[in-house]
Amino acid sequence: MIAYLSGLFVVTFLPRLSLVWLFVLLLPLSWYHRLRRLILYFFAGVLVASIYGAWQLQHRLPAALDRTDSVFTGIVADLPENNEQRTRFILSVEAGESVDPALQRLRRIRVNQYHLQDEQAKPIAAGDKLTLLLKLHTPHFMQNPDAFDLELHFLRSGWDASATLLEVIEHQPGHNKFQSVREHFRTYLKREFAASDAHWLLPAILLGDRSAMTDEHWLILQRTGTAHLLVVSGLHIAVMTGVGLLSGRVFTSLMLLAGIRHSYLRTLPLLLALIMATGYAALAGFNLPVQRAWLMVCVFLAGEWRLLQFSGWMRWRIALIAIVTLQPLAVIQPGAWMSFAAVALLLFLSDCHRSRHKEWLGQLFRAQWFIFIGMLPVMAVVFQQLGLAAPVINIFTVPIFSLFIMLLPAFLLGVFLEWTWVIEVLVLFIDGFWLLLQHLSQIPGGYHALVKPSVVVVLLLVPLLISLLAPLPWRWKWTALLLFIPLIWPPSDKPSTGDFRAIVFDAGQGLAVLIETQEHLLMYDTGPGYYGGGSAWSYAVEPWFKARNIDYLDHLVVSHNDLDHAGGLSALKTRLEIRRLESGSPIQQQNFLSCHQHQSWEYDGVSFRYLTDMPPVTTNENDHSCVLEVRNADCALFLPGDIRVTTEYDLIRSKRLEPVTWLVAAHHGSSSSSSIAFIDSLLPKAVIYAAGFNNRYNHPVAEVTERFRRRGIEAYNTAEMGAITLDAKAGQCRESVQRQQKRRYWTSG
Incomplete structure (x- = not known):
């Protein structure tokens, strides 16, 4: 194996x-x-x-066909995600009008419908048959350090392209009856429980619909270690399987008491268990985690069905092989290993304590201890947390919630029959349960945030886990606890004094640059915001801070107040504490100071200075940009914001420009910037274009790239290469690109 x-x-x-x-x-x-x-x-x-x-x-849609307009007919294959600005859904393609073979091969497309103009349009629901005019996009997404790999997610989900909805040509509601039932069920639950937490919790645990769950909900679940309770997972499928087995055995006993005997009675509980598990998995949408849990249940039931003399470990291995064969990318999915690791730990517990400590309470405590210890590496890597209170919380919440899942069919029957007392009991339980989790999430010391551990640190945890789980004397276990030190206090990878590291994030058509010295962090711009709401900050830049357990910025510079540079400001201020704020635009109402005062300062042996004078109020917003130079003994980075040629010439005449190592091209490589004289004054060794993939402005434009190419200046483009990391160390100035460092066969470009 x-x-x-x-x-x-x-x-x-x-x-x-x-x-x-x-x-x-x-x-x-x-x-x-x-x-x-x-x-x-x-x-x-x-x-x-x-x-x-x-x-x-x-x-997969080829990059050559990105931004192609085409007509497709298909079924809405899952519950759409709705908010005020957008509806997102998966279109299972049945036919396309294009004769291009690459377009005919498309199977599933993730479609975004933006609610900007047509407010009278009929809402799109699961199960609807649609004929749509779409603007297609190849699965080429932002690539940044520690960020979610959306290209991998598209590949393993079988989504071959994303698209923007341009026009609904034909709309037939309710074409797929099963999906329509799921949609009506969600609508009913949200309407019936609108005043309760059940309006988002019940769709999550019944339908696998997490679209109404907020960041605050996820934070509480992570801190209490109970995310597995409110997201359809192996626990829910296992409970439903248990309900089927119990119901089947009760029915079989009644048949035997009535004198009815048949060889097939033995298989009735197994059949009911499979039906319950399959029905619940289908209702929950049969997504990849649910598929894994269902397959595991099928393997375990098959052994009983044929009376195969397979041990629990053998069935565990068969289930693992079956799942990774059908879903090979599961071998690198933390969710898959969390499910199998939990089952393996329980099997190990059963083997170690088979003949003693039979009392159920002791077994319950021991099971939570095994799962907590065994899951430490996964929790540290995936969630960057150590939930010290999670084992105790789960000892009480898992049995309670499992009983709730078992009784849920009866509860829902009462809801459909409009029995008021059933609805009141259901609301009372859900609101009370969530209120309890909210209080438990605030237990002092119950939650410890971690820096994302390296592979070496995770490997060091293996001896610790073995010693803590194995039946060894406690003196050996206490010694092994020393291996916790690298997890809680990991070695620092900060630059040395006089060195700096800069990351030009792949934030789409916008700019976000982080500069790190030994003890300071400076952020230059926050990435783009979107006219429909939201920004790229949360999924392009914030993962870097979360992976390092950093919740502050020493210095924030917003070059100017355009959406592609200041769009992530609101999200950033929600996440980070900022100690110094400066901008080139007059946004004093947010306590920003002006950068147009020739200030210069030093952080840990690295020099910073602004180069522009205060522009007239009537000046174009782009020319309000802060122009920042970062320099140490060997390397220099130049950040001009979106300045135009007129400001470039002002800087040349001021004689403040000096040769630099790296230049971030002004205005994403627009023709309004990067004049020949400006380039010749800075003489950069490398230019970096911060632009979006196949952006509508065609940035960087050909005439600008040609100017740099003729001078032998090396070019980097975030749209093609992902985030660009610049290391300014003593005696060397090095660049590295995200798409090369973390390149996999599914990586676009």
């Missing part, structure tokens, strides 16, 4: 699937009898993962 999993695993780290052929070099090892089986299993894993990856990529 390990050899097979290794074959699946190594393919996920290939930068290109064509490199799979290199593994042929291992074939001669199969001549050795002892290695033959391992090599064959390894190649089986490589083959399965490669076929899966090639099949998925074959359907």
Whole structure:
């Protein structure tokens, strides 16, 4: 099994699937009898993962067809996500008008409908059949340090493109009856429980619809370690399976008491368990985590069905192999390993304590202890937290919530029959349960935020976990606790005195640059905001701060008040404490000071200075931009904001410009900036364009890129390369790009 999993695993780290052929070099090892089986299993894993990856990529919309307009007919395959600005849904394609083979291969498209003009349009619901005019986009998304890999998410979800809805040509409501039932069920729940927390909680645990859950909800669930309760997961499927088994055994007992005997009675509980698990999984949308839980249940039930003499561990291994074969990318999904690790820990607990401590309360405490300890690495990597209170909280909440799930069908029957007392009991339980979690999330010391651990730190935790879970004397366990130190107090990777590191984030058509010295953080611009609401900050920049458990900024510079530079300001101020604020635009109402005063200062041996004079009030907003230079003994970074040619010439005449190492091109590479004289005054070794992929302005424009190319200046573009990291160390100035550092076979571009 390990050899097979290794074959699946190594393919996920290939930068290109064509490199799979290199593994042929291992074939001669199969001549050795002892290695033959391992090599064959390894190649089986490589083959399965490669076929899966090639099949998925074959359907992906090519970059050459990005921003293509085309008409498609299909079914809304899941519950749409709705907010005031946008409706997002998955269109399962049935037909397309284009004869282009690449467009005909599209299977599922994630569509965004923006509510800007047509307020009279009929709402789009799950199960509707639609004929739409779409502007297609290839799955090429922002790539930043520690950020969510949306390109991977599209690949494993089978979404071949994203799109903007331009026109609804035909709309047939309720074409897919099952999906329509789910949509009506959600609408009913939200209407019936509008005044209670049940309006978002019931759709989450019944339908897998988390669109109404806010950041505050997720924060409470993470701090209490109870996210698995309110998101459809293995626990819910397992409880429903248990309900089916219990119901079947009760019914079988009644049949036997009535004198009815048949060989098929033995399979009735298993059949009811499968029906309950399948029905609940289908109602919850059968997404990837639910599919994994359902497959695991099927494997465990199959052993009972055929009276196979399989141990719990054997069934666990079969379920694991089945799932990673059908979903090869599950080998790198934390959710999959969390599910299997939890089951494995419970099996291990059963083996270690089979003949003693049979009291149920002791087993319950021990189970929570095993899961808490065993899940430490996963929780540290995925959530960057150590929930000290989570085991105690789960001891009480898991049984209570499991009982609630078991009784939920009866509750819902009472709701549909409009029994007032049932609705009141349901509301009382849900509101009380959520209020309890809110209070538990505020327990002093119950939650400890962590820096995202490195692979080395996670590997160091393995001996700790073994010693804490194994039946060893406590003196050995206390010694192993020393391995906690790198997790709680990780080694620092901050620049040395006199050095700095800058990250030009891939924020789309906007700018966000973070400059880090040994003890200070300066942010230059906040990334773009969107006219429909929201910004790129939360998914482009914020993950960097979260992974390092940083909640402050020493210095924020908003170059000017345009949406593509200041759009993330509101989200940033919600997340971070800011100690010094400056801007080139008059936004004094937010306590910003002006940067047009030739200030210069030093952070940890690194020099910073502004270069512009106060512009006239009537000046174009772009020319209000703060122009910032960052310099140490060997390297220099120049940030001009969106200044135009007139301001460039003012800077040249002021004789304040000096040669630099890196220049972030003004105005994303627009023709209104980056004049020849300006380039020749700075003489950069590299230019960085902060632009959006296939943006409508065609930034950077050809004439600007040509100016830099003729001078032999190396060019970097966030749209093509992802975030650009600049390391200014003693004696060396180095650049690295995100799409090359973290390149995988599914990475676009």
